[in-house]
Amino acid sequence: xxxxxxxxxxxxxxxxxxxxxxxxxxxxxxxxxxxxxxxxxxxxxxxxxxxxxxxxxxxxxxxxxxxxxxxxxxxxxxxxxxxxxxxxxxxxxxxxxxxxxxxxxxxxxxxxxxxxxxxxxxxxxxxxxxxxxxxxxxxxxxxxxxxxxxxxxxxxxxxxxxxxxxxxxxxxxxxxxxxxxxxxxxxxxxxxxxxxxxxx
Numbered sequence: 001x002x003x004x005x006x007x008x009x010x011x012x013x014x015x016x017x018x019x020x021x022x023x024x025x026x027x028x029x030x031x032x033x034x035x036x037x038x039x040x041x042x043x044x045x046x047x048x049x050x051x052x053x054x055x056x057x058x059x060x061x062x063x064x065x066x067x068x069x070x071x072x073x074x075x076x077x078x079x080x081x082x083x084x085x086x087x088x089x090x091x092x093x094x095x096x097x098x099x100x101x102x103x104x105x106x107x108x109x110x111x112x113x114x115x116x117x118x119x120x121x122x123x124x125x126x127x128x129x130x131x132x133x134x135x136x137x138x139x140x141x142x143x144x145x146x147x148x149x150x151x152x153x154x155x156x157x158x159x160x161x162x163x164x165x166x167x168x169x170x171x172x173x174x175x176x177x178x179x180x181x182x183x184x185x186x187x188x189x190x191x192x193x194x195x196x197x198x199x200x
Contacts, residue, residue: 033144036161048073051080052140052150056180059157061150065184072187079122079133079190080141082115121193122186129186132179149176 012020025031034049037058048054053076056062062069122130135147146154152172159171 052136052146059154075191076137080137086115129182132183133186149179
């Protein structure tokens with residue numbers, strides 16, 4: 001006679017009997033892409049590779065300002081989230097209410113207020129800084145694709161990490177470094193402007 005109930009799932013378990021979660025690391029291509037971003041000393045920077053700014057941070061391109069690159073990354077991701085929450089589009093619905101199914105409210109939410117305050121900071125930037133910020137944080141804010149200038153800079157970093165694989169492939173051209181500096185200065189302005197509003 002067969003036992004009633006479900007079959008026991010296989011896998012590693014905690015001492016209390018619950019299954020341990022299994023993290024899916026993707027196929028061979030995704031794993032090979034992530035391997036390049038392992039930093040010396042075993043520090044992994046692979047959790048943020050789902051956006052262009054995260055890949056730039058993992059490659060060390062956001063370093064060199066008076067703030068840590070992680071702070072710039074977090075503010076850039078927050079700008080993307082606020083922009084998409086306000087205007088819709090490619091917003092990831094795992095963190096937000098479904099925009100297409102929600103009814104517009106008459107109340108001003110804290111997200112609206114934060115977007116407005118950050119939008120005034122962004123409006124004060126130069127046209128070049130605004131263009132770089134919106135290109136990287138809004139247009140390429142989610143997904144593995146990169147804007148061309150950032151892809152060339154990251155390929156230069158990859159060619160130093162794994163020379164035989166990336167040697168001579170689509171490397172930086174004149175103006176790419178200036179665009180990166182414009183991106184960093186715009187993110188720095190957002191960080192400092194938001195801090196000033198909190199303290200002031």
